[in-house]
Amino acid sequence: MNHRATELLGSVHLRQTEPRLAILRTLLKTDTLLTQEQIAEQIGPDAPNKTTIYRTLTQLLDKNLVHQAYLDDRTSHFELAHHCGERQCHPHFTCVHCKQTHCLTGISTQLVELPKGFSVQRQQIHIDGVCPNCQTMNKTKEIERV
Numbered sequence: 001m002n003h004r005a006t007e008l009l010g011s012v013h014l015r016q017t018e019p020r021l022a023i024l025r026t027l028l029k030t031d032t033l034l035t036q037e038q039i040a041e042q043i044g045p046d047a048p049n050k051t052t053i054y055r056t057l058t059q060l061l062d063k064n065l066v067h068q069a070y071l072d073d074r075t076s077h078f079e080l081a082h083h084c085g086e087r088q089c090h091p092h093f094t095c096v097h098c099k100q101t102h103c104l105t106g107i108s109t110q111l112v113e114l115p116k117g118f119s120v121q122r123q124q125i126h127i128d129g130v131c132p133n134c135q136t137m138n139k140t141k142e143i144e145r146v
């Protein structure tokens, strides 16, 4: 994990600083999106302060190592950009029951065709629905009722 974080910083010629490494390591460990607060929580007691985390995330976003995903709430969610193409992010799926967001990195979507004069920077798809876990739970409840 440590090695990978170092490599990522090297690939965009960023100096290795403790906050950058800590944030990248945290994002490397997870397969879902994290808010700034969740990143701090996962780093633990040694986490850099809010301002530093924010500033570091901005630098990582600038260098395209990290992507920001826009979900329905106003909180920013961050993840490593390595799952995504340059212009296209994998779809995100938010479960309406458990509110968990899943990265659907395994499926590919087509870029929409835009009207003339519009150019795409990045396409993001956000799907609402019921995740497999919650579907199983619903079924179990139905059986209990019968």
Ligand SMILES: [Zn+2]
Residues within 6 Å of the ligand: 095, 096, 097, 098, 099, 100, 130, 131, 132, 133, 134
């Ligand atoms: Zn769910």
Ligand SMILES: [Zn+2]
Residues within 6 Å of the ligand: 032, 033, 069, 079, 090, 091, 092, 102, 103, 104
């Ligand atoms: Zn994702």
